[in-house]
Amino acid sequence: MEVMKSPVVVSGGGGGGFKEEMKFESNIGVDEVRELGKIGGQTTARDGDRSMSSSPNRNDSKNSEQENHVESTRAEIGVVREENERLRMILAQMVKDYQSLKMQFFDIAQQEQSKDSNETIDNDNMIDKTELQVSLSLGTTSSGPKKEEKMNISNKISDEGELREGLTLGLDCKFEGLKEGSTYTSSENSFIESKEEEIGLPWPPGRVLKNLRSGEDDILPQAHVKKARVSVRARCDAPTMNDGCQWRKYGQKIAKGNPCPRAYYRCTVAPACPVRKQVQRCAEDMSILITTYEGTHNHSLPFSATAMASTTSAAASMLMSGSSGSSHPTILAPYSTSSLTTAAMNFNPTDVSRTSRSLYLPSQSISSTPPHPTITLDLTSTPSSLAPMSSPFNRFPSNYSSVTSRFPSSSFRFSSSESNAPLPPSWGASSKGYLNYQSYGKSQLGSFNQAYIQKPNASTLVTTPTTQHSLTDTIATATKAITADPSFQSALAAAITSIVGGGGNGS
């Protein structure tokens, strides 16, 4: 049934025409209700789906059953519509909060600047204050040259407007996209690219032509630093994941330690796009496809590719920002959602929308000296029905143990609106080192940020149950965290994309 394969998206409203929006909302309804049924232990919705998908044709009560299904589906659609409305309100609140925090940040930055304009800044917090700094310091060690830092600071001043614009571009464009639909894709693309360029992800667009072969390192002072990679583990029977991009295979190798060949793909959407990906089946579980992305697209992406691109880019940005501050770049990122992943990847056979409802970001450190800093997005979690959990906060994938055995660090968890927590969802930290996405209130934002604040000092990042701060402290904390960690901005934007932006594909 096609509806079941459709990605779970939340309509941003005003996206495409009415027809399309209805279609999306309908899709959500089915999927979301399925999820709710899963989470809450109710199976009626799913059973209903199955009945629908299997086209019951057994007895005389068929018509009445179908009518019941139609009614229930309508009811589900209504529920989802309400949820959409709530999400929109949440999003609006997030925008407000973000703008407020941003303004506070710039005020603080200006004050700091007026104070310290002539001082040498060797504080890491200061170093992390701007995206530009991160951008320029990425690829250097944490003890990078002070001169560069100074220059970065001065550049920061001159480029502050640009930064602000870029920041605004990122989030606002998404929201614009939600409103205008048709502009969504390009907006997000521009956001992704600009953000990635700012944060210094590998293969920035401007360097593309020099990166073919061995050129890029020649022009980068931090040539010794490896490119960040984002590895996505997902169950997929197809040879490669359909992530929306066009890829051309340019090589295949048998890598050591894995009998399955590793295929090398290059993005062919644009002639000089530096993005490459490696695809390899997991040796332990052949059904798991490991796709490793490297680089940044230097072109606009089809919408179907933007979700994955934003996911990987934000994850990479987290990784890079973390690695720049620590010699052990162990980054755990609360990030993305099932809706994002399902929107990003149209795996044909084993529908990930059903098998991957949460995203785990375990430690990227597999070896002590990884050749490339890599962050792994594990989408191989199995349905909760296979691993029933008494608490929504304790829902781990059945193969989690294997994941954690490879990645000993604990993980953030960032699940989507599938959560059975009362809607609207809210940000909050759960026990057991998992960060659950539940709502977007200010206090929850503070909790979220707390998790991030721990990052610089955490070789193994574990979220701890957060304590409630006063509103002032929370805002200050949030401001600090946002400004100190550019990856948060990417994550926030990508999260929004995953939560609501998916509905922006009404275009």
Add this chain to the structure above:
DNA sequence: CGTCTTTGACCGGCGC
């Protein structure tokens, strides 16, 4: 005939 895939060769980094 153009595009894509396959596959052996080649290159550079890294460890010993």
Add this chain to the structure above:
DNA sequence: GCGCCGGTCAAAGACG
């Protein structure tokens, strides 16, 4: 210096 290994190139073949 040597060998291993990951990554890439490019010629040849396959395919539509």
